[in-house]
Every structure is written in C-alpha cells, then in structure tokens.
Amino acid sequence: MRVVVVDDVLIWEEAVAVGLGAMGTVGGPYQVAGARSPADLEALLRTDSFDLAFVDMNYGKRVRESGLTALRLLAEHHIPAVVYWNKPEDNRALFVLAAFQFFRPLALVPKTMSSAEIRKVVDTLAAGQPYETPDLALYRPPVGRASLLDRLVPTSGDLLIWRALTVFAGRTEVAREAHFSLRRVDNFLRDRFEAMVDVQRRLLDDPTDGLPTVTQSLSLTEVKQSRLTPMHAFAQTHQAFFRDPELARQLRERGRG
Amino acid sequence: MGTGDTADAIRTTHYETAVVAAASLWSAGCWIRAGLLAAMWVTLCWMPADELLRAAACLTVATAGVLLAFTHTSEEALDRLDRLPGAGRLAAHLSTTQGRATVDASGLAEGLGMALATTLYVGVTPVHGLPAPLRTAGAVLAIGYVWDAVLQAVIDPGWYNREQPPDRGMRIFRPTIPVILAGLVTAFVWPWSDTGHEVPSAVLVLLAASPLLYYPAWAAFDVLLRSSAAQVLRATTQSRESAGTDIHSLIKSPLVLLHQHVLDREPELAEIRRLSWAAILNVEAVRRDLSGVAPPLDAPQTFDELWRTFTAIVPATDKPRMTVDAASMSVVLSPTDFQLTQRVLPDLATNALRSGASEVSVACRKTIRGGVREVHVEVTDNGPGIAATTSIAPTADGTLPGHLPGGPAGSLRALEAGLRRYDGAITLVDRSATGARGTWAHARWREQDRIGLRPVTEPTTEPTTEPVTGPATARVRGGEG
Numbered sequence: 001m002r003v004v005v006v007d008d009v010l011i012w013e014e015a016v017a018v019g020l021g022a023m024g025t026v027g028g029p030y031q032v033a034g035a036r037s038p039a040d041l042e043a044l045l046r047t048d049s050f051d052l053a054f055v056d057m058n059y060g061k062r063v064r065e066s067g068l069t070a071l072r073l074l075a076e077h078h079i080p081a082v083v084y085w086n087k088p089e090d091n092r093a094l095f096v097l098a099a100f101q102f103f104r105p106l107a108l109v110p111k112t113m114s115s116a117e118i119r120k121v122v123d124t125l126a127a128g129q130p131y132e133t134p135d136l137a138l139y140r141p142p143v144g145r146a147s148l149l150d151r152l153v154p155t156s157g158d159l160l161i162w163r164a165l166t167v168f169a170g171r172t173e174v175a176r177e178a179h180f181s182l183r184r185v186d187n188f189l190r191d192r193f194e195a196m197v198d199v200q201r202r203l204l205d206d207p208t209d210g211l212p213t214v215t216q217s218l219s220l221t222e223v224k225q226s227r228l229t230p231m232h233a234f235a236q237t238h239q240a241f242f243r244d245p246e247l248a249r250q251l252r253e254r255g256r257g
Numbered sequence: 258m259g260t261g262d263t264a265d266a267i268r269t270t271h272y273e274t275a276v277v278a279a280a281s282l283w284s285a286g287c288w289i290r291a292g293l294l295a296a297m298w299v300t301l302c303w304m305p306a307d308e309l310l311r312a313a314a315c316l317t318v319a320t321a322g323v324l325l326a327f328t329h330t331s332e333e334a335l336d337r338l339d340r341l342p343g344a345g346r347l348a349a350h351l352s353t354t355q356g357r358a359t360v361d362a363s364g365l366a367e368g369l370g371m372a373l374a375t376t377l378y379v380g381v382t383p384v385h386g387l388p389a390p391l392r393t394a395g396a397v398l399a400i401g402y403v404w405d406a407v408l409q410a411v412i413d414p415g416w417y418n419r420e421q422p423p424d425r426g427m428r429i430f431r432p433t434i435p436v437i438l439a440g441l442v443t444a445f446v447w448p449w450s451d452t453g454h455e456v457p458s459a460v461l462v463l464l465a466a467s468p469l470l471y472y473p474a475w476a477a478f479d480v481l482l483r484s485s486a487a488q489v490l491r492a493t494t495q496s497r498e499s500a501g502t503d504i505h506s507l508i509k510s511p512l513v514l515l516h517q518h519v520l521d522r523e524p525e526l527a528e529i530r531r532l533s534w535a536a537i538l539n540v541e542a543v544r545r546d547l548s549g550v551a552p553p554l555d556a557p558q559t560f561d562e563l564w565r566t567f568t569a570i571v572p573a574t575d576k577p578r579m580t581v582d583a584a585s586m587s588v589v590l591s592p593t594d595f596q597l598t599q600r601v602l603p604d605l606a607t608n609a610l611r612s613g614a615s616e617v618s619v620a621c622r623k624t625i626r627g628g629v630r631e632v633h634v635e636v637t638d639n640g641p642g643i644a645a646t647t648s649i650a651p652t653a654d655g656t657l658p659g660h661l662p663g664g665p666a667g668s669l670r671a672l673e674a675g676l677r678r679y680d681g682a683i684t685l686v687d688r689s690a691t692g693a694r695g696t697w698a699h700a701r702w703r704e705q706d707r708i709g710l711r712p713v714t715e716p717t718t719e720p721t722t723e724p725v726t727g728p729a730t731a732r733v734r735g736g737e738g
Contacts, residue, residue, distance in 0.1 A: 008506070008592065009506070009507075009510045009511075009596075010593060010596040010597070011510060011511060011514055011532070011535065012510065012514075014675065014678075015514060017678065022678075023674055023675070023677070023678060032678075034593065035707075036591070036592035036593055037592070039708055040592070040707055040708060043707040043708050044707055058502070058506065060503070060506050060507070061499070061502075061503060061546075061554050062554050062555075062592075086509070086513065091498075091501075091502060111510075111513065111514075112513060112517055114517070167491060168491075169491075236494055236495065236498055237498060239495070239498070240502070
C-alpha cells in the first residue's frame, strides 16, 4: 500500500513511516512518501500514484497554499485522504471544516497517535471500513440542513467581508474595503454573528462569555459594534483561512459566487 | 492585551508617531521659513537708505530665531552650540524643550523677529517709499512665516506626550491659539497709517483670517495620528498571530513528538537527542525570523541560513573550533533536504566537537552520481576519531555496523536509518589511513527537490571517499557571534 504524507514538517511524515514500518525498508507492505507542500504534491502526482494520503492543513509561512489545495489535487487523482492535524490548532479549525465540506476526507487523524494507532487507521481504511474519531462528528457537514461553513461563508460576497474584517474593525472601513454598502455589512454582521459564536462554542471550546448579545438592551450602534469587535478578532485569528485562494475557488465552483 | 493596555498603547503610538512626523515637519518648516526670510531680506533692496538699519535689525532677530529652530533639528548643531562659551544653558534649553508643549528660545526669537518684520510692511510704522506690490508681498511673506512657525506649535508632539503631558493651562491655550493669533495678526496688519492702505484690504482680511486654518490642519493631523496608531495596532496583532502560528508550526511539532516518544515507548536516547535538536534549532529559526535577520520568506533556503542558525546555538567556546566551506553557503536546499541537513549537521558536528577535536570543518554540496542528484554533508575533524571515542569501528566499506551502542554512535545509527529512506547513508572514515588525524564523517542522500528537478546534464562527480587534500577551498569561520 502506497501512502503519501503532505506536511511541511518532515518528522510527521516519518511518524507515519515508523507507524507503518516503512522507515528505510523497500518491498514491505507499506511505502510512505512525503510532500512538503501542495506544489510538491502536484509534482509527485505527475509520476506517482497512492492509495491513501495524510494531509496537514497548513504548511508554514513559506507556502501560500493550504491543505484544501492538497485535498483538491488528491481528489482530482481519486486518491482518498485523511486530515492529519493536532487538535488544539484553533486557527486550523475552519480549514478542517472546509475540508470535510468540500472534499469529504475519510477521517480526522490526530498527529499525536501512536504507531499502533497509525497502523490501525491505515488498515481500517484499507479494509473499506470507516475510522471514526470523536471529533469527526463536529466537522462532518450535517445531512439535510446548513453546515457551520454554509452559515459562516455562504457566498463569495461574504468571504470578501470576512477578508476585510481581517484588517479593519470599523463598519465604514469594512464596507469600503469589500465594496459593499453599509446595509450589506450590517446584514452580514447580523446573519454571520451567530454562526461565528457557534463555531467558537462547538469547535474552539470558547464559551464566548462576556460577549453582548442582541437581546441585551443596547443601542443599535452598540449592537453593531458588539458584533463587529469579536468578528474582527475572529477574522484575524482565521485570516489564513479567509484569505486562502482555494476557499474562494471552491465557493466559486460550487455556484456561490 | 487588556482594554486599558490597548488605550495606553494607542496613546503612546500617537505620541511616537507625532515625534517621528514632527522631525520631518519641523525640518521642512525650517527650510520654508528660511526661504520666506531670505525673500524678506531681498525686499531691503527697495527700501530707502534711512530705513535699512531698522529693517536689518528686525530681520536679524528673525534670522537668529530660524537658526535656533534649525539647531533644534540637528544633534550636531546642538553639540556645536554646547561647545560655544556661554551657550551651554541655551543648548541645554533647546535639547530639553524638544517634544514638549512649551515655549522655547527659538520660538520666542522667531515670534519677536517676525512681529518686528511685519511692522516693516504694514501696521503702525511701515517703512515709506516701498513699492505697493512689494509691500503686499512683504506682508504676505511675514504672515506666511508666522503661520508656518505657529503651525509647528499647534501640532507639536508635546501635546501628545504621556510622560510629560502639557499642564492644564497649555491644554486650554491650544484651541485658542488660532483665535489669539488671528487677533494679533489683525492688530499687526491693520492699516493704522496711510502707508498701510497701500496693501489691498482683501489681502489684509485673508492674512488676518489665515490662522483659523489651523483648526482643519489640526483635525487632519489628529486623524492621521489616529489612523497610524490604529494601523500599528493592527499590524502588531497580525504579527502576534503570525508569530503564534510560527511557534506552533515549527516548535510544537518536535516537542509534541518528543513528548509522545517519551510517553509511548521506551525512550531511545538517540531519538530524544534528534528531536530536542530539532526543537532547539527551530526555536532559533523562529527567533531569527521574528528578529528580521532571517532571509525573506520567498528566498530559497540555503545551507548558509542553516549554518547561521546552528552556530548561533552552539556554545561560544566551540564556535572558534568550527569552519565551513565557503562554497557550501550558497547551496540551495529543498524543504525536505533542508530538514534532513538540519538533522544531520548538528549530530555530526557535535559528535566531532565532543570527541575533543580542536578543528572541525563542515561542507555541504550537491552532486550527481549515476544520474542521481545527491546532497552531501561532510564533517572533518582532527580528534582522536569517532571509532576511538565510541569503541566501534566502521565496516570495511565505511558504512556503520548494524548494531551500535548508545551515545553518538547510536544517534548516528538512527540518523542513517532516516537517510536510508532517501537512498542515503553515513560513512565514517578514520583519517589515520591517509596519514592525517581524526575522522571524516560523510552523510549523503538522494536530493528531494521534486519541483526544481531538471534533466541531468551536468558532469558526474562522485565523492565517495575523503578528499585526499582535505578541505582545500576557502573557509569561513563559523558563527555570527
């Protein structure tokens, strides 16, 4: 079985290789190759094929593409993939959400797995069985209703406002940067705020205590600002996600432009 | 950062931005005022002879003022002034009034000089016999000078100084400056005499009202200050997020694996050594990046960067013992090769240092062997030899024996196991066979640059044995201090 690990850090590839007994051996039941970036993976896929991929979602500052691009390349080559991540990586949570929304990877695999667990993951998936982890249910889109990502970034227009929020914390500045009217920005703040709070509560273990809600008696301006400030902070934390070209591409291709 | 901290940071940024802006504005203002004053000196050519002494005296006071204003902007000028006999107190005064909302000697001299200069053209006692257009021009030049000088006071960084804030009286005074100055200008340009009527009334009205323009100028300056402060805070936050991500990506990975390794199975010293080296090197790499001394992100990763990172963390006493091949510094490494080199270099180099060698030479190069691109890291030392220090000997072909004890040799075995995935190996050669002392350690592996690989056309070189003449190329001392 041929496995490729897409991760900028070599030791995570070697952790998989060790787990599968593929360190320095030739001709064993498993072969493990590595790609340090989506561009590296693209080059590898021109000459090689794999039965399974372990995909990290972020490749450091030197690489502009994210794991979403890697997952798209793998999907184009019909190579099944699992998302390979560290649980407390808060600023990767949206990437994982989008990964399961757009590419349906087979599993969500923590990097802290032991060698035995890595072997179990690969063998289970190779046998065509699902490999369930407790976190998986959080990221897999629900059937029959809008997913968290659908509610957070339903269209490319919403993505423009999120991108503006990564830089600006004022309504006027955000509207100007995104080329939208103030009313459009206000509607965005109203409609996306609850989705953001849900993401924080469900995925980031953030109870969002202290955030004013619309039910408190606040002036209209205060209500807008009470949403704008945390949404700006949220956008800054997840700016790599909102600025990922692959996210814009997926939204466009899925007719949400 | 709490709300209070943020507010403090904003106010501090206001002041710091104002100080930076004031340096340029003050310097530019000095040159503008010097130009206006020079033009006023030129008007003396048309003045009657009996007025020249008075005119020159008035303009001399203003000239002294503008020279003192120039002194404000130059440390060198302040030093020179300080060395003049009797000018020490003046120099100290000019130094200590920088960046504070207060009245200083240069301001007083300029103000007095320009008040006197204005009276040459309009007001109570204008000089007679000056052509009307020149009188008008003189009045405009004088008020233009005053306008620029007082503008500096209106937007002085001292108004934003948190450490030495302006007192209450000055704070009340600031918004009244335009009105007070408008009143003063009105009094000075008012055509008290018949000669003063030679200047068109419209010009006099505009000159009298011109100080009111300070209000929009002040507002615009404050807007720019607030915008700069906001932008600084945004950039700081983004930089913090970015630093957090870097630390997470680069440092946490080896530490998590190290922790997991220690918990999950019987710890192997070699593995712990490898992972801890990775963590230490990554900490230094992040420090270099955050300090801005690392190459830009779009620059290719080179052995030079790795060498600088490594030598920054070895003990100071070891640095003079290490040299690196100058040609190695420009060797470009793919991300995988960079990480493999990052693993190999500290292990081979520290083994050599720990063996007691007084000279350790390091080289990195890329070659093509049998159509295969390879990366090589070579460490040559003059110690007693790794075989002697670890009681093992390499096999006849130079590769490591299958079962090595712990310590450096165990670590090398782990290294070689990792390199074997890339068709690599580690070779140890006892240099005594060539009449030299010490060990030549050579790690090689297949280059992992999938993106940059081109068809092989270069001539083949095969460094399978130690160079007979040793490291002959120019060498650079290790470390950057």
